[in-house]
Each structure stands twice: as structure tokens, then as C-alpha cells.
């Protein structure tokens with residue numbers, strides 16, 4: 080490819096070696112493997128935008144607390160399945176301070192990353208009512224959650240929210256919910272991959288419908304506080320992280336430490352279940368798991384069976400990080416603002432070279448700059464764009480991996496270093512020169 084630093088024959092050879100039938104349709108991990116091989120063989124570095132790795136050092140307060148806990152000997156002691164008390168208390172305080180929502184500490188349960196949290200929540204929700212056998216994803220979304228559905232052998236329905244913002248969301252949701260087979264609604268906010276953020280009106284619609292149809296809303300807050308258009312970082316002071324929890328008690332929140340504290344390697348998050356749902360009796364669920372309440376099914380049946388709780392030392396790390404942000408001695412949003420600042424520059428580079436943003440607005444406001452953004456190139460499908468960019472040393476995943484109906488790709492900013500911006504610009508120019516002439 081003219082102007083590209085990457086040798087096309089090496090890329091083609093590695094695609095063959097990995098037996099990837101169509102690069103454009105490759106999963107995140109396949110793209111990772113391909114790019115690793117090409118980088119190794121050519122010695123050229125890619126602009127890597129495929130995987131959501133934090134890209135910042137872990138929060139120091141967490142690392143130090145974890146080391147201390149290990150030195151104290153927690154490594155030999157099984158933690159409580161539903162979490163150590165100080166963590167449960169700090170998590171409830173965090174929800175109060177940053178969401179303005181009251182929850183009982185007993186419903187704040189550590190999990191091995193939010194991945195484990197959603198896994199057990201899907202498993203429980205799928206068994207609350209015999210008539211309700213389907214989860215509903217408000218897409219685009221995080222592809223691994225669909226993989227969880229596959230592994231669990233569960234049914235799901237999905238729609239792309241692109242054309243259903245505002246009041247239209249109500250009509251679309253009711254279309255699904257009125258069938259009576261939906262047990263839960265899942266979305267991330269801010270959204271992976273599009274970085275759209277639901278407005279208060281939209282969250283109210285979701286909450287109202289959850290009440291009307293008695294479904295559980297699973298709100299994935301992996302990017303908590305990262306709508307950088309507003310400062311959500313002050314404990315106890317508005318504005319707060321917007322949440323469906325203001326509008327319904329039928330919710331589970333998933334708060335991950337991976338991105339907000341760059342603590343992905345230690346695999347810890349908390350799921351937050353309000354008391355009314357935690358204590359609820361679902362006869363079908365009780366029969367299926369020989370259990371009592373919804374909350375105890377999650378802890379004493381599901382988490383107990385899968386991992387018997389979450390790493391003891393990581394729980395102390397998360398306790399310390401939450402305590403520090405609750406007390407205002409650590410501003411977690413300041414630490415991750417860098418993502419938004421990099422996104423602003425990267426978006427500009429793409430826009431100057433013939434690309435367009437796919438998911439552009441939250442109703443009437445331009446979307447925030449954050450961890451991800453979505454881009455398209457005229458005349459190219461998302462799959463073609465992924466495949467063509469690979470030859471120019473830029474890696475990403477296609478939007479159709481995420482349940483989006485739009486043609487484009489997801490760009491993740493976290494792994495791209497500022498000193499690569501110049502190279503990114505050069506490669507985008509070469510790409511545009513090659514394809515704008517076609």
C-alpha cells in the first residue's frame with residue numbers, strides 16, 4: 080500500500096497463519112493476535128485502537144493497600160463470599176457520594192471484575208420467571224457480554240439505539256417489553272463503544288418501563304464519571320453520575336475498578352443490588368437454585384460456586400481506593416481525563432483525513448470525548464475499513480461486533496501514546512490519499 084510503513088505480504092501471511100477468514104469481522108482478541116505477529120515480524124509499531132486496556136498506571140493508593148494486605152497475611156484467608164465489610168461500606172458510600180443514591184452495604188458485592196458480576200446477574204435474571212427467558216441489550220454494547228450469553232446458553236434480543244434516542248426509546252423498548260418475555264435490560268453508560276451517554280429523560284424512560292414490566296435494569300458503569308463534559312468528581316456534590324437508580328428499584332449497578340482506577344489486572348468490581356431486589360423472593364429462582372432471596376442466590380449459590388468470592392487482597396485495594404475518593408483525598412476523574420484529551424486530538428486527525436464520527440450526539444449535544452469513539456469512511460463498510468486500516472498500521476474493531484447497525488469502527492484511545500499522534504496523522508493521510516482517489 081503506497082505510503083504505508085507496513086509490508087502487505089507480511090500482513091497477508093499472518094492472516095493466513097491465524098486462519099482468520101475475514102479480517103474485518105475478526106474479534107478483538109484475533110486482531111490483537113494478528114497485530115502482535117505483524118509487529119514482531121516487521122518491527123513496526125501499530126497504532127493500536129482495538130482493545131480497551133487502561134493504558135495508565137494503577138491507582139497508587141490501591142496498589143499500596145493491596146501490598147499491605149498481602150503482608151498482613153490475607154492471602155491465606157478465604158474472604159467472605161459477599162465481600163469484606165469495609166469494602167461493602169465504602170462501596171455504599173461511593174454510590175451515595177457520586178450517584179446520590181442510598182443503598183444498603185449488604186447489596187454491594189465484590190466480583191471478579193464486572194465480567195463476573197454480569198455473568199451471575201444474567202444467570203439469576205434468566206431464572207426469575209418462567210415466561211421471561213430473554214435479556215434485552217440496548218446496543219451498541221460490549222461484545223463479551225454476548226459471549227457470556229452464548230456460554231450460558233441464554234437468549235437475548237437487541238436493538239441499535241442509534242435511531243431511538245429520546246422519546247423514541249420508549250416506543251422501541253415497549254415493542255420488546257410488551258411481549259412479556261424480557262427479564263432484564265442491559266446497557267453501558269457512558270457507552271462502550273459509541274461513548275453516547277443517556278440523558279436524564281432517557282434514564283427515566285428506562286426506569287419507568289422497568290417498573291411497568293417488572294424487569295431488572297443492569298446498568299454497566301465501567302466508565303463511571305467519565306462523561307468529561309461535566310465534573311462528576313466531587314464527593315457529595317452535584318452533578319452526579321446519571322443513573323436509572325433514580326427512577327426504579329429494579330436495578331443492578333456494575334462498578335468496575337478496571338478503568339476508573341486502572342486496576343484491570345487485579346480483576347475486581349462491585350455489583351450493587353438495592354435492598355428491595357436483594358430481599359425479593361422469586362419462587363422460580365428459589366426452586367431452580369434451592370435458595371432464598373435474589374441476593375442470597377447471587378452470593379451463596381452463584382458466586383460461591385464460580386469463584387467463592389473475590390481475591391482478598393484486591394478487596395482491600397478497592398476498599399482503600401473507594402475510601403480515598405469518598406474522603407476527597409483522591410480525585411479519580413482527574414487521573415483518567417487524559418483519555419478525553421487524547422480523544423479530542425485523535426478525532427480531529429481522523430476528521431481532517433476524510434473520516435466522519437458515527438455516533439455524534441446525545442440528542443442535541445455533541446458526545447463527550449472519552450475512552451472510545453466511532454468513525455466511518457465514505458464508501459467503506461466497517462469490515463472493509465478494519466481490513467484496510469490494518470495495512471496502514473492502524474488496528475480497531477468493526478462496529479458490527481458490537482450490535483451496531485451502522486457502518487464504521489470503534490477506536491479506543493487508551494493504548495495510543497501521545498508520541499504516536501504524528502505517525503497516526505501520517506498514516507491517515509496515506510490512507511486517505513489511497514482511498515479518496517478510488
Ligand SMILES: Cc1ncc(COP(=O)(O)O)c(C=O)c1O
Pocket residue numbers: 131191192193194195221267271299301335336337343346347348
Ligand atoms: C462496558 C464494559 N463492561 C465491562 C467491562 C469489563 O469490566 P471488568 O474489567 O471489571 O471485568 C468492560 C471492559 O472493557 C466494558 O467496556
